[in-house]
Amino acid sequence: MTPFRTGVALSLLAFSACAIGKSGKDLAIATIPGGAQATVVSRGGAIAGELVAVRDDGVVLSAQKQLSFFPFASLGGLTIGQMKGDYKLAAGERPSREKLDRLRLVSHFPQGLTPEVERRLLAQLGQTAIVTVQ
């Protein structure tokens, strides 16, 4: 065994019955009612907010006290806090069905916004409609 491997083995001994890496319960969204923190890049720059819902053609974010829709077609990128590349979108990327499902599961409303829930959310924010950001 090389010294490096010996070192690794010895350090692992200190981690008997250890767990390396995060589990789902370590994610912030596991214990809060809202969706994950998302950062989108649009023409106006990067915007961070709560991922409220994921539609087939874009994402709905609650950011800067406003409910906004960011179409994938004009998105300069999307990242999700605490999550790795599986949850990232590159500029102009059309997410696969699988990736859409994955993103939905970290949003506030994985099942989507019903008209009633959308209406009440907008009312809370003083909006009449979701703002589309190109």
Place this chain on the structure above:
Amino acid sequence: MTTMKEPKVRLLYPATLAAACIGLLACVIQSPAIRPVNLQKPPAVVQSPVKAHLTDGSTVVYPGGVTLNGKFLNGSGLRYPLGSGTGSQATSITLDSVVGMEAYDRRVNVAASVAATTAAGALTALATVGAFVAIFGSCPTFYADSAGVELLQGEGFSYSVAPLLEQRDVDRLRLTPTKDGRLTLNVRNEALETHYINHIEIIEATHDQEESIFPDQRGRAVAVSKIAPSHSIRNRAGEDISRAVRAADEVVFSSNSTTRQNATEADLDDWIDLVVPVPPGADSIAVIMDMRNSLLNTVLLYDYILGAPGIKSLDFLGKDLENISGAVEMAKWYSSHMGMRVSVLDGSTWRQIARIGDSGPIAFHQVALMVPAVRSSGSNVRVRLSFVADDWRIDAIRTSASWRRPPTRVIPAARVAMGDPGQNKAALASVVDSDEGYLITSPGQSFRVEFEAGVQASPARTFMLASQGYYTEWVRGSWIKAASGEKFVPSNATLLKAMRQWRVKQDDMERHFYSSRIAAR
């Protein structure tokens, strides 16, 4: 039948996993996994954090998981109204008000976990534990059409009853391609199990007409010629069993009743001793076996591992075996008892040189055990095959010192035909590679998988099927009703109880098991 993506679980060297159990220094390499909870068939208990989304837009967070009690979700939860960050206690929620739930679980990187665990002090176990092949039950069955009749060709990844026990099996096929070079297999789920099929491929070996191809104990192709019965072959009681194992026919070896009755906690084994004359210069011999398991394993699983604990067996399958240390503990015990251990007489000592795993109770499995030609008396090699008494049904044992490694090529799956053609493409993608994609089948389901073997007149070709995956056993209502509540403890005492139980119920069980396989559609 569905396809899904699951954590990559690949155990091509399961001994590594078994080795990891020494000292139980389990290091789990994990990453977050967020899974939707199926509201149509919700699990009874979810132990990881869960979020439930209600019809009124509010969200209930259960950091410690939930229990489904009839139509109610019970747990220590906080209910947050729409748009509010302040929650109130919500201990019981009616399932009718829930539109969606997700669980915050973990995804285990098995290969990395095993590597880490092994590094943490278990390296010495590698030599002693031997090849681990997983545990119990039944498995997917593979059939091929022969003149309008479907013939059983093999059973895949037998006894891999949990994701951590996923394994790869290699079975010799008895089929020839169609005139245009196609091979078609019908894959069936004929038991009360859910099968998770990761990978299916064909391995083609080309060889001379007088050679026969078999997988060896590691699944590699061996071309064998000049196959002959063993010079002498006797069971533990000293009886000559050469007639029973001379050829693959109707006469099958099973353990002598006296040996079965004499089994004790300290000595559970039967064995078969072979004397094989070996020509000068030969450095190893092939012992060619045609065999399947008895239902002893199945008794152990049904009556003791899952049956006796009853409802608690759900914990065993869902929690203990999803846990590295739980799985390796079971693996260590299993690999030291079950399967078949192959030894050669080296001087005056039997030296174990291989272990082969159980191959399942349905299809006879052919394997060429490659054994070093250690001469113990003159030009003879003495080989001992040891196993728990009555664990095996052996149709043929023959030997040869004339063998070679033939050229092989892999033929990937070209097409999959599901009951619903709309699933064909996704199903093919799930089984074509050993990756994170699984094709999932339920009892009674089947599909066809097709391979392009091409047209070739000579040399001769033999095909082997490699399949990789795992399955989960359905816990029967009758097990829960009849449960003693006794937790399964891997031990010789439990195995001896299973052997005695097996002896009592053998006739009934064989009749019932082989007639109750669920007809696939």
